[in-house]
Amino acid sequence: MITGFLAIAVTTGIFIALSIFLLIAERYLANYGVCNISVNDGSSIFEQQGGITLLSALYDHKLYVPSACGGKGSCGFCKVAVVEGGGPLLPTEIPFMTRAEQRSGIRLACQVKVKQNIQIQVPEELLAVKQFRARVALIRNLTHDIKEINLELIEPAQISHHPGQYVQLEAPDPEGGFIHRAYSISSPVYEDTKVQLVVRLVPDGIASTYVHNLNTGDEVVFTGPYGEFRIDDNPEREIILVGGGCGMAPLKNIVFTAETRWPDRKIKLFFGARTTKDIFYLDMFKELMVEHPNLQVHYALSDPLAPDEIWDGETGFVHLSVNKFLEDNADRQAFLCGPPPMIDAVTRILKDKGARDEDIFYDKF
Amino acid sequence: MNVTPVWAIFLGSIFTNNILFASFLGMCSFLVCSNRISTAVGLGSAVTFVMFFTTVLNYLLYRYLLVPLGLEFVSFIIFIAVIAAFVQFLEMFVERFSPELYYALGIFLPLITVNCAILGASLFMVIRNYSFVQTTVYGLGAGLGWFLAIALMAGLREKMGYSNVPVALRRTGVLMLIAGVIAMTFMGFTGMISTQ
Numbered sequence: 378m379i380t381g382f383l384a385i386a387v388t389t390g391i392f393i394a395l396s397i398f399l400l401i402a403e404r405y406l407a408n409y410g411v412c413n414i415s416v417n418d419g420s421s422i423f424e425q426q427g428g429i430t431l432l433s434a435l436y437d438h439k440l441y442v443p444s445a446c447g448g449k450g451s452c453g454f455c456k457v458a459v460v461e462g463g464g465p466l467l468p469t470e471i472p473f474m475t476r477a478e479q480r481s482g483i484r485l486a487c488q489v490k491v492k493q494n495i496q497i498q499v500p501e502e503l504l505a506v507k508q509f510r511a512r513v514a515l516i517r518n519l520t521h522d523i524k525e526i527n528l529e530l531i532e533p534a535q536i537s538h539h540p541g542q543y544v545q546l547e548a549p550d551p552e553g554g555f556i557h558r559a560y561s562i563s564s565p566v567y568e569d570t571k572v573q574l575v576v577r578l579v580p581d582g583i584a585s586t587y588v589h590n591l592n593t594g595d596e597v598v599f600t601g602p603y604g605e606f607r608i609d610d611n612p613e614r615e616i617i618l619v620g621g622g623c624g625m626a627p628l629k630n631i632v633f634t635a636e637t638r639w640p641d642r643k644i645k646l647f648f649g650a651r652t653t654k655d656i657f658y659l660d661m662f663k664e665l666m667v668e669h670p671n672l673q674v675h676y677a678l679s680d681p682l683a684p685d686e687i688w689d690g691e692t693g694f695v696h697l698s699v700n701k702f703l704e705d706n707a708d709r710q711a712f713l714c715g716p717p718p719m720i721d722a723v724t725r726i727l728k729d730k731g732a733r734d735e736d737i738f739y740d741k742f
Numbered sequence: 743m744n745v746t747p748v749w750a751i752f753l754g755s756i757f758t759n760n761i762l763f764a765s766f767l768g769m770c771s772f773l774v775c776s777n778r779i780s781t782a783v784g785l786g787s788a789v790t791f792v793m794f795f796t797t798v799l800n801y802l803l804y805r806y807l808l809v810p811l812g813l814e815f816v817s818f819i820i821f822i823a824v825i826a827a828f829v830q831f832l833e834m835f836v837e838r839f840s841p842e843l844y845y846a847l848g849i850f851l852p853l854i855t856v857n858c859a860i861l862g863a864s865l866f867m868v869i870r871n872y873s874f875v876q877t878t879v880y881g882l883g884a885g886l887g888w889f890l891a892i893a894l895m896a897g898l899r900e901k902m903g904y905s906n907v908p909v910a911l912r913r914t915g916v917l918m919l920i921a922g923v924i925a926m927t928f929m930g931f932t933g934m935i936s937t938q
Contacts, residue, residue, distance in 0.1 A: 380812060383811055383812075384813050384815070384816045387807065387808070387813055387816065388816050388819055391807075395823055395824065395827040399831060402834055402835075406834040406837075406838045464841060464845065465845050492841075
């Protein structure tokens with residue numbers, strides 16, 4: 378009995394002693410003093426106590442580099458160009474880098490530790506990214522597994538974005554801390570006090586489960602806007618939109634934004650679904666088509682129709698409809714959002730019809 | 743007390759009782775990290791360093807704390823905790839004072855925590871009833887022995903890059919054969935010194 382207590386006491390004592398020793402060692406060894414982080418050739422410089430990762434240092438100074446995994450080095454989103462002071466490329470970063478990126482000093486901000494003065498380069502748009510607080514105003518079921526989330530901004534009260542950009546929503550991680558997931562903004566850019574998201578419930582998905590369990594009045598936090606989708610300002614160019622599932626979100630934004638700005642612009646929207654149960658927003662687009670004769674909307678169902686299903690639209694995979702309704706060699710821009718096989722198939726058809734690489738924007742998920 | 747002379751313990755832990763080839767401890771990192779001589783040397787020196795210091799620390803804790811209190815049975819937990827803490831400390835130390843070595847060792851440093859050869863060395867020093875001086879020498883010798891083993895294997899694997907290994911034996915298969923053959927040659931030393 379006494380031996381038992383003694384054993385516990387001694388073991389605990391040694392563990393505590395080791396922990397204290399490590400804490401003291403960390404205090405003195407991992408203390409790198411104050412380092413300067415200089416962004417874009419000194420356009421902004423901030424001071425940072427060394428020893429933490431570059432990603433958290435940038436977050437502390439309100440520079441929201443995209444990151445979906447929360448700094449675990451598993452998503453590869455937080456790429457920044459480190460000009461000086463980043464140390465050598467680590468084995469944990471190599472899988473996310475192309476050779477060209479390795480040569481040009483691109484690093485994952487979550488793997489670079491701030492130990493000395495660092496100079497970095499980030500795209501100008503990233504400096505405009507802010508952190509928003511918002512309240513859930515309305516949640517609607519679009520299909521059995523897709524919900525539309527309407528958020529009203531609290532702080533800052535306005536957002537300025539390009540159609541097709543996305544935000545990173547913060548969701549509590551059951552294992553502690555927060556994770557971030559990217560969702561495209563589906564509300565048009567002129568509704569600048571609102572952000573609407575279209576979220577599909579992923580089985581066992583942490584963020585999508587969190588979003589699907591939100592209630593009206595709940596507060597959420599997100600950063601944004603991010604993303605490189607850019608619509609050409611030339612109204613003569615046709616816009617092709619192809620999506621599947623919740624890939625509808627950025628496309629809806631583009632349709633409404635573009636139709637409001639250029640009421641006669643040619644837009645063709647293709648949406649791929651499995652069955653009639655997966656269809657949403659079709660009635661809304663039908664109303665819009667009445668006012669805008671140059672807008673075409675085609676929904677395609679890939680599964681064979683069940684005996685009780687009624688459907689007068691397209692059938693087969695969505696790229697077949699794209700092939701059917703696009704004429705050759707028109708001047709066009711295309712925006713694709715959906716699963717990789719769909720994007721690959723549609724890209725092939727667009728190229729056959731004369732589109733160049735720089736005219737095709739896509740988001741695979 | 744063990745009466746083996748110190749020089750015999752030193753040579754024995756490197757050759758006749760090589761911790762890897764005689765006791766087959768630390769096999770996992772031995773097989774995984776032996777594809778290039780440079781990484782093998784890096785890992786080997788880190789293991790030698792950690793093994794030397796942890797056996798000495800563990801000896802002191804065991805002899806002057808656990809034995810007087812009659813708590814030999816918690817030695818496993820204590821040994822593991824000391825090894826883990828020491829590796830943590832070493833990682834911070836190397837990162838601070840030698841960033842080049844830190845980046846060269848990369849993931850291997852934390853891996854040492856789970857290298858069973860290191861715990862094995864601490865346990866052998868208990869089983870064999872070594873004195874402080876014997877333990878010091880044994881810790882160093884066992885580390886050097888492991889270093890030698892992984893460096894040998896890495897050298898052979900670099901050479902093997904040019905040979906045509908039968909398909910069925912590629913990767914781990916041929917490595918196990920090679921490890922076995924080297925182990926047998928090391929057994930040849932056994933007649934010379936006995937350290938048990």
